[in-house]
Amino acid sequence: MDCKDLYLMKLKQKRMDLLKELCSIHAPSGEEKLMKDFVLGYVHREMSGWAQKPEIVSEGIHDNLILVFGQPKIAIFCHMDSVGFTLQYNKRLIPVGSPDDRLPTRLKGVDTHGQISEVNCLLLEEESGNTFLEIEDTTNFERGTSFTFASNYTEDGDIIRTPFLDNRAGVWLCLNLARKVENTIIVFTTYEEHGGGSVEFLAPMIYRQYGIRESLICDMTWSTQHIVLGSGPVISLRDKYIPRKLFLDKILKALREEGISFQLEVESSGSSDGGYLQKSSVPMDWCFIGACVDNIHSNSEQINSKDLYQTLELYYVLIKRLNQDEIKL
Amino acid sequence: MDCKDLYLMKLKQKRMDLLKELCSIHAPSGEEKLMKDFVLGYVHREMSGWAQKPEIVSEGIHDNLILVFGQPKIAIFCHMDSVGFTLQYNKRLIPVGSPDDRLPTRLKGVDTHGQISEVNCLLLEEESGNTFLEIEDTTNFERGTSFTFASNYTEDGDIIRTPFLDNRAGVWLCLNLARKVENTIIVFTTYEEHGGGSVEFLAPMIYRQYGIRESLICDMTWSTQHIVLGSGPVISLRDKYIPRKLFLDKILKALREEGISFQLEVESSGSSDGGYLQKSSVPMDWCFIGACVDNIHSNSEQINSKDLYQTLELYYVLIKRLNQDEIKL
Amino acid sequence: MDCKDLYLMKLKQKRMDLLKELCSIHAPSGEEKLMKDFVLGYVHREMSGWAQKPEIVSEGIHDNLILVFGQPKIAIFCHMDSVGFTLQYNKRLIPVGSPDDRLPTRLKGVDTHGQISEVNCLLLEEESGNTFLEIEDTTNFERGTSFTFASNYTEDGDIIRTPFLDNRAGVWLCLNLARKVENTIIVFTTYEEHGGGSVEFLAPMIYRQYGIRESLICDMTWSTQHIVLGSGPVISLRDKYIPRKLFLDKILKALREEGISFQLEVESSGSSDGGYLQKSSVPMDWCFIGACVDNIHSNSEQINSKDLYQTLELYYVLIKRLNQDEIKL
Structure with a gap:
C-alpha cells in the first residue's frame, strides 16, 4: 500500500x-x-x-x-x-414519528441524573392482540422521557x-x-x-x-x-x-x-x-x-x-x- | 331561424x-x-x-x-x-388525486417522443382482492409518466x-x-x-x-x-x-x-x-x-x-x- | 360567617x-x-x-x-x-368537530325567526349498524343550521x-x-x-x-x-x-x-x-x-x-x- x-x-x-x-x-x-x-x-x-x-x-x-x-x-x-419513543404512563412507550416497534430492543434516553443511559425495552401484547413496547425499568427515567435506539x-x-x-x-x-x-x-x-x-x-x-x-x-x-x-x-x-x-x-x-x-x-x-x-x-x-x-x-x-x-x-x-x-x- | x-x-x-x-x-x-x-x-x-x-x-x-x-x-x-395517474414500476399506475379507478379505460400521456399519445389501461386484481390499474404497453412511456383520461x-x-x-x-x-x-x-x-x-x-x-x-x-x-x-x-x-x-x-x-x-x-x-x-x-x-x-x-x-x-x-x-x-x- | x-x-x-x-x-x-x-x-x-x-x-x-x-x-x-352539529339534508345532523354523538340529547340552534330555540335530537341506526343523530322536527330550522348542546x-x-x-x-x-x-x-x-x-x-x-x-x-x-x-x-x-x-x-x-x-x-x-x-x-x-x-x-x-x-x-x-x-x- x-x-x-x-x-x-x-x-x-x-x-x-x-x-x-x-x-x-x-x-x-x-x-x-x-x-x-x-x-x-x-x-x-x-x-x-x-x-x-x-x-x-x-x-x-x-x-x-x-x-x-x-x-x-x-x-x-x-x-x-x-x-424514537416517549415514555408515557407506567413503563409504556409511545412512538415519536414511525419507529419500527415490532421487536424488543435496547434504547437510550436521558436519565434522572441528566446522563444518557441505556435500558431494555420489551414487546408486550394487549388482550386485543395489539402489541406495544415497554421499558423494563423506569427507576431512572421520568414520565415524558424520550428514547432512541441504542447505538450499534x-x-x-x-x-x-x-x-x-x-x-x-x-x-x-x-x-x-x-x-x-x-x-x-x-x-x-x-x-x-x-x-x-x-x-x-x-x-x-x-x-x-x-x-x-x-x-x-x-x-x-x-x-x-x-x-x-x-x-x-x-x-x-x-x-x-x-x-x-x-x-x-x-x-x-x-x-x-x-x-x-x-x-x-x-x-x-x-x-x-x-x-x-x-x-x-x-x-x-x-x-x-x-x-x-x-x-x-x-x-x-x-x-x-x-x-x-x-x-x-x-x-x-x-x-x-x-x-x-x-x-x- | x-x-x-x-x-x-x-x-x-x-x-x-x-x-x-x-x-x-x-x-x-x-x-x-x-x-x-x-x-x-x-x-x-x-x-x-x-x-x-x-x-x-x-x-x-x-x-x-x-x-x-x-x-x-x-x-x-x-x-x-x-x-390522473402516475406510471410507477413495471406497468402499474398510482393515482394523482382521487381518480375513479374502478374500471379499465383509455388514457393519454406524454410518450418518449415528447408527444401526447393514448394507451389502454386494464383493471387487475391482487391476491388480496384489491384491484389496481395497469397500462397495457409501456414501450413508449417512461417511469414517472403522468396520465389523464383520453378525451371523449x-x-x-x-x-x-x-x-x-x-x-x-x-x-x-x-x-x-x-x-x-x-x-x-x-x-x-x-x-x-x-x-x-x-x-x-x-x-x-x-x-x-x-x-x-x-x-x-x-x-x-x-x-x-x-x-x-x-x-x-x-x-x-x-x-x-x-x-x-x-x-x-x-x-x-x-x-x-x-x-x-x-x-x-x-x-x-x-x-x-x-x-x-x-x-x-x-x-x-x-x-x-x-x-x-x-x-x-x-x-x-x-x-x-x-x-x-x-x-x-x-x-x-x-x-x-x-x-x-x-x-x- | x-x-x-x-x-x-x-x-x-x-x-x-x-x-x-x-x-x-x-x-x-x-x-x-x-x-x-x-x-x-x-x-x-x-x-x-x-x-x-x-x-x-x-x-x-x-x-x-x-x-x-x-x-x-x-x-x-x-x-x-x-x-356542535350542522343540519344536513332532511333532519340529519353531521358533526362540527368531534362531539359525543352516542346518545340522544337536547340541542339549541338559531331558528327561522332568528331566535335561539331548543329541539330534541334522536339517535337512529342505519342498516349497516352505524348510528347517526337527527333532530326531531325541522319546521323551524333551515338546512345548514348549526346546533350546540342545550344549556344545562x-x-x-x-x-x-x-x-x-x-x-x-x-x-x-x-x-x-x-x-x-x-x-x-x-x-x-x-x-x-x-x-x-x-x-x-x-x-x-x-x-x-x-x-x-x-x-x-x-x-x-x-x-x-x-x-x-x-x-x-x-x-x-x-x-x-x-x-x-x-x-x-x-x-x-x-x-x-x-x-x-x-x-x-x-x-x-x-x-x-x-x-x-x-x-x-x-x-x-x-x-x-x-x-x-x-x-x-x-x-x-x-x-x-x-x-x-x-x-x-x-x-x-x-x-x-x-x-x-x-x-x-
Whole structure:
C-alpha cells in the first residue's frame, strides 16, 4: 500500500467515523439540540478549510441551523431529527414519528441524573392482540422521557449497519458537501419525522432573505424491489406529494448531460421535508435526492457506502449545474 | 331561424367548443403548464374586447396564473389541474388525486417522443382482492409518466359528457366571466386535486399586494340525491371545512335580494381550494360556488349546460353586489 | 360567617356565574361571533379595574379577538369555539368537530325567526349498524343550521357539570387572568375544534407585530386513568404533536422552583391550538396548560372547580416568571 492509498484509506475511515458519531447522537423530533450543537461544533472546527466560509444562522430559529454559502440560489434541506419513543404512563412507550416497534430492543434516553443511559425495552401484547413496547425499568427515567435506539454501528465491506442512517447519512452528506460547495444554503431541519413544523417557517425565511426558489431534499428513502442498495443515488419522482414536473425535468436533464447515474423512485406514500415545502406559504420547488436504506426506522438500518459517495458526487455536480443555469422555470 | 338566433346559436357553439378544448388538455396536478399556457394564450387573444383589461401575473408563481381586473376587492380561485395517474414500476399506475379507478379505460400521456399519445389501461386484481390499474404497453412511456383520461366529449341536449369538467368547467366559467367582470382577481391555481400547495402562497400574495379579504371558489361538486343536475348553481354551506357563517350569510342575502336561485349543499367530507385558504397564513373568507357533476373524477363526468350558464350569471350578479357592499364583516 | 367570608363566597359565586354564562353561549366552529361579542363586552365593562388596560385588536381578524397587555413577551391562546352539529339534508345532523354523538340529547340552534330555540335530537341506526343523530322536527330550522348542546349547568360541591367547559373554562381562566396579568397577549381563537384556520394567521401577526416567540395553550384536556379531576392543573408533555423540549424544561423548572404542583400528561393523540402553532409559518414555542374534564365533548362535561382556581394561580405565577426570565432558548 503506497502513501496515497494509505492517505485515502485513512480519509475514508475518518469520514466513516463521522457517520458513526452522527448516528449515535440522541436527537428525536422535538429534542434536536444535541445534533444542532454537534453540527455547529463541526462547522466551527472545519470551515477554515472550506471553499467558501458560510454565514451561520442559528438564533431565533429554534433547534434548526442554516449555513449560507456565498450568494445562494438553491437550498438543501436536511433533517437532523430521528424517530424514537416517549415514555408515557407506567413503563409504556409511545412512538415519536414511525419507529419500527415490532421487536424488543435496547434504547437510550436521558436519565434522572441528566446522563444518557441505556435500558431494555420489551414487546408486550394487549388482550386485543395489539402489541406495544415497554421499558423494563423506569427507576431512572421520568414520565415524558424520550428514547432512541441504542447505538450499534457495524461495517461489513461496503455495508454499514446502524440505527439512524435516516437521516444522519443525510447530515453526513451535507457536512462533506460543505467543504466544496459554493453559493448554496444548507438548512438543517427539525421535526421531519413527527409531522413537521420547522420547514414551514424556514422556507419563508430563506425565500424572503435570500430569494431562494429551488431546493433539494437530502434524505434517505426505503429500499424496495425496485430501489436497491448498491445501485446509486435515488431521485424521487413523487411520493405522497408530487413535485413540479418542470423542476424534475430540469434536474434529470442536467444529470443526464453530466453522465451521472441514479435510480428513479415513484411511490404513492411516504413524505419528507419536501411535503412540508409543498404546503408552505412560499413557492419553492423541491426534489428529493438521497440514498436508499434497508430496514428503515429500525435499530438496524443498512446502507451501501458506495451509494453515499455517489450521492455526494451527484450533489456536487448538480449544484454546480443549477447555479450555472438560469433559475427561471 | 333569424339572424339573431343564428348568432346566438353560433355563440353558444363557440363557447361549448372552448369547454371541449379545455377538457382535452393534459394537466394533472404537478404538471399544469399546458393549462397555464392555454389560458395565457386565450387571455392575450381575447382581452382587447373585455370590460377591463387585466394585469397578468404569471412569473414567480410556478404554474399558477393571476388576472387582476381594476381595483379588486374579491378573488375567485379556480383550479386548473385534474386528477390522473402516475406510471410507477413495471406497468402499474398510482393515482394523482382521487381518480375513479374502478374500471379499465383509455388514457393519454406524454410518450418518449415528447408527444401526447393514448394507451389502454386494464383493471387487475391482487391476491388480496384489491384491484389496481395497469397500462397495457409501456414501450413508449417512461417511469414517472403522468396520465389523464383520453378525451371523449359528447353533447346530448343540455347534457355534456366529458372527463375533466372538474374543473375545466370552472375555468370556462372564469374565462367567460373575464369578459365582463370588474374589480376582481381571478386566480387560476394548481395542485388542488393532490393535497394543495399553491393557494397556500397565492393567498398571502394577493392579501398583501391587493388587500383581498374575500374569495369565491369556482369549482365543481358531485351530484347527490339532494344536489342534482339541472337545478342550478350550487352553494356549499360546508364540506370537510366550514366557511365563516358571517360571510355565507352575506352572500345568501345578496343573492336572495337579487332573485337568484341556487341549490344549498351541506356535506361532511370533500374539500376544495377553500380548505387550503382556511388553513392559509392570512385571514380570507371563502365560499364554494359552482355546478354539480355526475360521475365526478371518472372518464365520463356529466354536467347540465344550463347549470353552467346560470352559475355564470350568478357570479356576475354576486361580484357586482360584493363590490358595492362594504366588505367589513 | 363573617364579612370577609361572605364577600369571598359572593365573589366565588359571581365568578361561577360568569362560567355558567360562558357555557351557555352558542358558538360552534365557524360561528363564533356571539362569543367574540360577549368577551368584547366583558372586557369593555371590566377593564377599568385591571392592572393593565389592554389594547384591543378585533378588526380584520375574523371572529378572533386579541388583548395586548403592556409590552408582551408571551402569548396565551384560548379557543372560543365549541363542537356542535350542522343540519344536513332532511333532519340529519353531521358533526362540527368531534362531539359525543352516542346518545340522544337536547340541542339549541338559531331558528327561522332568528331566535335561539331548543329541539330534541334522536339517535337512529342505519342498516349497516352505524348510528347517526337527527333532530326531531325541522319546521323551524333551515338546512345548514348549526346546533350546540342545550344549556344545562349544575354545581355539586366542587364539581361543575355543563356542556362546553371545553373551552369556556379556558375563556373563564383568561378573563380572570386579565384582571392582574401584565405584559402578555391573550388571543381568543376560533375553529380549534374543526381543523383550525385562525391560529395559522394570528401567530404570524403577533410574531411580527409584537415579537412574540413563546406561547401557552389555555385549553381543557380529557381525564384518564392517569390524569384525574381534583389533582390540579395539567401540563401536556405531548399529544399528537410534540412541543420543543427546551421550552417544556424551562416551564417545568420555573414551576418547580415556585412550588407549584401539577399533573403531567403524555398522549399520542389529541391536539389543540398548539398543533396549529407547530405547523404555522413562524417559530413559536408552545405548551398546553389547562385542566382536565370528564366526558369531554359531551352534553355533560364535568370539572373540579379547585382545578380551575389552581390553574389560574399557575398561570399568574408562570407568566410572571417567564416575563422575568430571558426568553432566549
